[in-house]
Amino acid sequence: TRRFDVVIAGGGAAGISTAASLLKRRPGTTVAIIDPANEHYYQPGWTLVGAGVFTPEQTRRTEVSVIPKAANWIRETVTGFDPDHRQVLLGDGSSVEYSVLVVALGLKLDWNGIEGLAETLGKNGVTSNYRYDLAPYTWKLVQELRQGTALFTQPPMPIKCAGAPQKAMYLSCDEWTRRGVKGAIEVEFDTCTPGLFGVADYVPALMEYIRRYNIALHTKSRLVKVDGAKRIATFERTSDTGTTIIERAFDMLHVVPPQTAPDVVRESVLAGDGGWVSVDPATLRHTRYDDVFALGDVAGTSNAKTAAAVRKQAPVVAENVVATLGARAVNAIYDGYGACPLTVEKGRIVLAEFAYGGKLMPSFPKWLLDGTKPTRLAWFLKEKVMPPLYWLGMLRGHELMVKPGHKKAD
Ligand code: FAD
Structure with missing residues (x-):
């Protein structure tokens, strides 16, 4: 030994x-x-x-x-x-x-935690930035899509880089907006979390982009099944009135898998x-x-x-x-410091920096970089x-x- x-x-x-x-x-x-x-x-x-x-x-x-x-x-x-x-x-x-x-x-990324997902990843419009070999497929799908429905999902917490599921969505929407096809693409965000982001201070800036890109936001919504060939995603949505199962047809599906x-x-x-x-x-x-x-x-x-x-x-x-x-x-x-640079558009980032308990921990003075607002400086740092x-x-x-x-x- x-x-x-x-x-x-x-x-x-x-x-x-x-x-x-x-x-x-x-x-x-x-x-x-x-x-x-x-x-x-x-x-x-x-x-x-x-x-x-x-x-x-x-x-x-x-x-x-x-x-x-x-x-x-x-x-x-x-x-x-x-x-x-x-x-x-x-x-x-x-x-x-x-x-x-x-x-x-x-x-561990639990790709088998969603029925039907593993076998359709990388084809049928199903992708994920959580894998090296699939992130280029995301970009390919974004470039090819001209109309239809694009779904983006987020599993239950904890996950690594909790902002990444929505980052993929905002950058896709930005590209579609630049190409002038955004109006013909319906975008939906299904997240298992009760809110858009865990630290309240960053939510207003993000909600602004949800509105700007006209995204349908569904919280407490869990992707449970993907039928790649038929291009149908099944969600379990929880509300005060109970749980409903919803099937959504898609042209593009960006999945973030459950993590353990x-x-x-x-x-x-x-x-x-x-x-x-x-x-x-x-x-x-x-x-x-x-x-x-x-x-x-x-x-x-x-x-x-x-x-x-x-x-x-x-x-x-x-x-x-x-x-x-x-x-x-x-x-x-x-x-407890952690940071999540939320890429809300190409060239701008909402830079969330916080410690245990959601306490804000900005690395820069507010006049230089206000993390609760989208800034070009934060994008420069990221890129x-x-x-x-x-x-x-x-x-x-x-x-x-x-x-x-x-x-x-x-
Ligand atoms: P990893 O870097 O994943 O390393 C784990 C290592 O363990 C690997 O090398 C693996 O081969 C090895 N390993 C696994 N099992 C075994 C085994 N049984 N025996 C031996 N070795 C094993 N973080 C940020 O700060 N900012 C961001 O903007 C950001 N964005 C992200 C976007 C995406 C799409 C993803 C996927 C992650 C992002 N992250 C971000 C998170 C960041 O990448 C992780 O938090 C970080 O890599 C964690 O480091 P780690 O060493 O714990 O795990």
């Missing part, structure tokens, strides 16, 4: 950022990153792939190119956790031992509510195992599941891992600043504008 100071399960946004940050803080630490994937994706870019702004290739790098030089990459699948023996079990039947474990496996914790986490002793890793929301340390941390989408915290959250979480986990290795108390704390900030800053452990908070010494 191989042994490392720190084992990181998952080499996505969270795993790589944490490894890089940790190795900067404590050079010489032996770190293993376990991930079978050959590619690493900048998923926030997929919204712009679906709108023809980015090419798919701009959102993809080889995994080997993002693994920190001083870390060991174990190209295997994590198949189990045995925290009582400080072991992680791998797909090839072997196991690795750790002093500290960081769980960063992301979440990965099976290997849900079925492990590390799982808490809903199957997510049970951690302290501030220190991100496991609630029962002192030598286990979790961050990113897999963590059972109430922040917005975003790469923006990971940017703030990684230094906190890195610092607390270093403290744990040195048998010191963990005192770096995460405030030109965030991708290099991700590849060259966050994934390499450069913590620009990120200072973890600290608990008072106990």
